[in-house]
Amino acid sequence: MKLRMPEMPPGTLLAALGSYNLLPAIIFLPTRRRCDESASEAALSRRAAPDERRAARHEFMLSFVEQYPEIRKHRHWDAIISAGIASHHAGHMPAWKLVIEKMMSAGLLDAIFATATVAAGVDFPARTVVVTCADRRSANGWQSLTASELQQMTGRAGRRGKDRVGFVVAAPGPHQNPQRIAELLSAQPNDLESQFRATYTSLLNLLDAFGSFAQVRRIAEKSFAHRNLLPQIRQLETTRDANETRIREALKLASVQAPVATVRGIERLANARSRLLESAPQTRREARLRWLHKWVQPGRVVATGRSGKRLTLVTARGRDGVTGVREDGRTASFSLERTGRVFAPIFSTQPDKIEEAFDEIHQRGGQLALPEPRLSDHRGEEESSIKLINDLIDSLAGPHGEVLWSLQPEAAAIEQAERQIERLRADVWEPFERCARVLDHFGYLDFELERVTDRGRWLADLRVDRPLLVGEALQRGLFGALNPVRAAGLIAAIAADEDRDYGELELDDAIVSLLVQFEEIAFEVSTEEWKQGVEAAPGINFSAAAAAANWTAQAEWIELVHETRAEEGDLVRLLSRTGEALLQVAGLRESHATAANTARAAAEIMLREPVR
Amino acid sequence: MRRSGGYRKPDGRARDRTGSSDNSRRGASSRSVEQTPDGRAETVPAVTGNYGRELRELLMGIGAPKPAPLKPDPFQLEALTALEFEDVLVTAPTGSGKTWIAREEMRRLLELGKRAWYTTPLKALTNSKYAEFSEEFGPEHVGILTGDRKENSSAPLIVGTTEIFCNQLFDSLRGGEEVGADLVVFDEAHYLADEERGHVWEEAIILTPPRIRMLLLSATIGNAAEFAAWIAEVRGVHCGVVTRPGARPVPLRAAFLMPDKRLVPLLNPQAKLNSEIARLSEQDQRDRGSGGRGRRRRW
Numbered sequence: 001m002k003l004r005m006p007e008m009p010p011g012t013l014l015a016a017l018g019s020y021n022l023l024p025a026i027i028f029l030p031t032r033r034r035c036d037e038s039a040s041e042a043a044l045s046r047r048a049a050p051d052e053r054r055a056a057r058h059e060f061m062l063s064f065v066e067q068y069p070e071i072r073k074h075r076h077w078d079a080i081i082s083a084g085i086a087s088h089h090a091g092h093m094p095a096w097k098l099v100i101e102k103m104m105s106a107g108l109l110d111a112i113f114a115t116a117t118v119a120a121g122v123d124f125p126a127r128t129v130v131v132t133c134a135d136r137r138s139a140n141g142w143q144s145l146t147a148s149e150l151q152q153m154t155g156r157a158g159r160r161g162k163d164r165v166g167f168v169v170a171a172p173g174p175h176q177n178p179q180r181i182a183e184l185l186s187a188q189p190n191d192l193e194s195q196f197r198a199t200y201t202s203l204l205n206l207l208d209a210f211g212s213f214a215q216v217r218r219i220a221e222k223s224f225a226h227r228n229l230l231p232q233i234r235q236l237e238t239t240r241d242a243n244e245t246r247i248r249e250a251l252k253l254a255s256v257q258a259p260v261a262t263v264r265g266i267e268r269l270a271n272a273r274s275r276l277l278e279s280a281p282q283t284r285r286e287a288r289l290r291w292l293h294k295w296v297q298p299g300r301v302v303a304t305g306r307s308g309k310r311l312t313l314v315t316a317r318g319r320d321g322v323t324g325v326r327e328d329g330r331t332a333s334f335s336l337e338r339t340g341r342v343f344a345p346i347f348s349t350q351p352d353k354i355e356e357a358f359d360e361i362h363q364r365g366g367q368l369a370l371p372e373p374r375l376s377d378h379r380g381e382e383e384s385s386i387k388l389i390n391d392l393i394d395s396l397a398g399p400h401g402e403v404l405w406s407l408q409p410e411a412a413a414i415e416q417a418e419r420q421i422e423r424l425r426a427d428v429w430e431p432f433e434r435c436a437r438v439l440d441h442f443g444y445l446d447f448e449l450e451r452v453t454d455r456g457r458w459l460a461d462l463r464v465d466r467p468l469l470v471g472e473a474l475q476r477g478l479f480g481a482l483n484p485v486r487a488a489g490l491i492a493a494i495a496a497d498e499d500r501d502y503g504e505l506e507l508d509d510a511i512v513s514l515l516v517q518f519e520e521i522a523f524e525v526s527t528e529e530w531k532q533g534v535e536a537a538p539g540i541n542f543s544a545a546a547a548a549a550n551w552t553a554q555a556e557w558i559e560l561v562h563e564t565r566a567e568e569g570d571l572v573r574l575l576s577r578t579g580e581a582l583l584q585v586a587g588l589r590e591s592h593a594t595a596a597n598t599a600r601a602a603a604e605i606m607l608r609e610p611v612r
Numbered sequence: 613m614r615r616s617g618g619y620r621k622p623d624g625r626a627r628d629r630t631g632s633s634d635n636s637r638r639g640a641s642s643r644s645v646e647q648t649p650d651g652r653a654e655t656v657p658a659v660t661g662n663y664g665r666e667l668r669e670l671l672m673g674i675g676a677p678k679p680a681p682l683k684p685d686p687f688q689l690e691a692l693t694a695l696e697f698e699d700v701l702v703t704a705p706t707g708s709g710k711t712w713i714a715r716e717e718m719r720r721l722l723e724l725g726k727r728a729w730y731t732t733p734l735k736a737l738t739n740s741k742y743a744e745f746s747e748e749f750g751p752e753h754v755g756i757l758t759g760d761r762k763e764n765s766s767a768p769l770i771v772g773t774t775e776i777f778c779n780q781l782f783d784s785l786r787g788g789e790e791v792g793a794d795l796v797v798f799d800e801a802h803y804l805a806d807e808e809r810g811h812v813w814e815e816a817i818i819l820t821p822p823r824i825r826m827l828l829l830s831a832t833i834g835n836a837a838e839f840a841a842w843i844a845e846v847r848g849v850h851c852g853v854v855t856r857p858g859a860r861p862v863p864l865r866a867a868f869l870m871p872d873k874r875l876v877p878l879l880n881p882q883a884k885l886n887s888e889i890a891r892l893s894e895q896d897q898r899d900r901g902s903g904g905r906g907r908r909r910r911w
Contacts, residue, residue, distance in 0.1 A: 098740075167865050170866045179885050224839070
């Protein structure tokens with residue numbers, strides 16, 4: 001039951017809340033832009049109203065300017081002081097958000113327009129929380145709020161010691177749904193769900209610490225994720241055990257002295273037999289195709305055409321097609337099925353040798369043609385295997401064939417349960433094994449010996465988001481001749497969110513060629529990851545590299561913000577993440593002394609106000 | 613500053629907990645009210661006017677309570693008692709005083725010359741806890757470790773991100789320095805379910821040596837008992853669950869603001885959607901049915 005009404009104008013909304021004495025309030029809006037716009041708009045409409053707290057707000061703000069000079073130039077400075085209204089979301093600077101939080105706690109603000117990020121982490125309660133939207137924006141579009149998310153929001157309503165009651169007010173909005181809000185409010189909180197996964201860092205560290213895959217697997221199977229699979233495994237085990245009991249009892253009842261294993265052995269043999277029968281060629285055409293698959297190979301001469309006289313020397317074979325050279329020197333491609341006779345010798349496919357091949361076939365073609373298959377030949381092969389299986393079944397079953405056969409459904413159920421148990425058991429561990437194969441490929445780990453290599457040891461110490469990429473950049477000497485500016489650009493390119501745009505600052509040629517090299521490495525790494533079934537890391541972000549390089553080249557903050565057109569909060573996050581990653585590289589003094597020095601220098605420049 | 617030197621000495625543990633909490637909590641939270649030139653938060657207007665009975669009931673009691681000494685909730689004391697002999701998972705909504713539990717336990721340990729590690733999921737939170745604890749326990753007793761900040765790292769109380777704590781566990785497993793803590797606190801422990809970073813919490817819980825007492829502070833979750841049972845299995849130490857009964861420290865009421873700016877209760881006495889709102893939705897559907905997509909309601 002959606003209510004697709006537009007949001008109330010923010011001034012109207014606040015006036016309504018004020019008339020019921022419901023301020024101060026936190027109003028949750030779906031986007032950063034709506035927060036900023038609403039705060040400005042509401043501030044305009046309230047500017048004229050008398051408010052004795054203006055002086056106090058001004059004083060409060062000024063007391064922060066000393067420590068955080070950047071807030072003085074903030075575009076919402078006036079709105080806050082004159083109207084007591086603020087906007088709060090991840091696009092703002094940490095210092096700005098801190099000031100807002102403190103002012104709210106001090107009772108100096110009437111309203112904060114915020115995105116849901118406020119709900120997590122920072123603590124500034126209000127009397128009222130306004131929810132305008134029953135959905136939230138996520139990477140995958142609009143999604144319904146969960147009970148826990150709404151609870152995080154309503155958790156801000158009602159200040160301990162300052163309010164006897166807190167309020168959650170649902171207000172109209174384009175994604176509003178009062179029915180759903182009502183349901184979510186009374187819903188049980190969501191379960192905590194495991195997000196356990198394999199990472200290069202945890203694998204390298206654990207393997208280096210414990211010395212074998214079995215031990216690392218033991219750790220992985222301690223995870224909450226694995227524990228959650230246990231009920232399923234237990235249930236399958238119960239199914240398996242119940243079927244075993246049934247078999248045992250039936251055997252006892254029939255006084256057959258055979259173990260359960262015999263019944264299961266017969267089931268497996270019967271299973272293999274039916275698979276053989278299914279895959280055996282049923283028609284002459286199938287039998288012939290199989291034969292062609294086996295014999296038509298590069299270097300052989302084959303005959304095609306209705307008369308069977310057109311000869312082709314095969315140069316390449318696809319799954320269902322053939323490419324070759326004809327006697328007149330032209331290339332020919334045709335489907336495997338159209339091949340007639342196949343001649344036994346394998347000739348060279350060098351252009352100057354082709355004539356020799358055709359000459360030989362013309363001279364002795366009759367003797368050289370491979371004998372055509374007959375359906376009965378194939379049948380014969382399959383039949384002898386089937387006879388073998390039948391003999392085995394007979395010898396296993398002995399005189400009790402009938403009883404043992406009657407227990408096949410139970411045996412099949414055991415088989416199936418065991419396969420599923422195996423699969424579930426591997427669920428948590430397998431991704432680690434896949435990571436291990438990728439690391440093995442790049443020489444950080446020896447898969448056969450189950451050992452971390454020397455190279456892997458320093459990679460284990462490199463605690464960054466995408467260690468393998470940074471590791472390969474180091475390993476291939478990309479850091480060798482870098483100055484701090486370029487090192488910062490390089491690291492920022494992967495520290496950034498892949499698709500966030502940090503404007504189009506100029507990059508010098510040296511950095512561009514460096515990033516291109518880096519991109520090639522990234523491609524190589526993700527190709528291997530894809531091959532091994534590891535989720536490949538996202539691409540690298542050139543615009544982030546430019547922003548970080550500029551900052552490290554001592555750009556002014558205001559200019560950087562202006563030129564990147566990025567939101568300040570996003571820029572701070574990018575640069576501080578880059579700084580952190582650089583400090584990790586700086587820690588590799590023993591294995592990469594030069595790179596470590598450069599990285600340290602870059603981090604020191606980078607982590608200056610207002611980034612830290 | 614209240615305590616410039618060390619921490620205050622307790623006369624007795626139980627008394628200290630109630631006593632000191634009064635001072636520290638009221639000191640922090642009530643001061644701001646007193647200093648605020650905002651008169652509104654203090655006055656409780658009588659809910660009168662032409663409000664209907666429904667609305668009067670909805671707004672009844674709105675405003676500030678009479679100032680009263682903030683006594684610790686029974687669940688806070690229960691958690692502290694449990695921590696003496698087992699790991700504890702505390703689930704309670706934001707603002708109900710989970711941090712108080714951690715702070716009192718850390719105070720006790722510091723007085724005994726022991727050490728503690730306080731982890732948070734966010735840098736901003738780490739910074740604010742660092743400031744809070746530095747004031748509480750004296751800056752010389754508190755250190756901070758984040759990806760880009762390392763101060764007083766040998767202090768008996770370390771505040772830092774969970775990632776850094778987990779890194780220390782990895783290092784100690786690989787023959788590095790032992791993690792020198794007698795208690796680890798996981799603030800916002802429900803971050804375990806965070807898609808990107810949740811795995812770090814799981815690794816940290818699995819790898820923390822059982823000798824280190826564990827206190828997990830989480831928002832309300834559906835499967836607290838199961839979560840605690842897992843922690844106990846993994847660590848071989850019992851993990852108690854302490855939940856705030858009645859969920860919220862300040863009761864919550866739900867309302868809906870009608871397009872004509874009237875406030876109505878969201879729910880009827882049967883806890884179902886107020887029929888007035890339901891009618892509004894139906895009206896909205898009908899309007900859209902007849903008026904087409906382009907028609908928008910005007911305020």
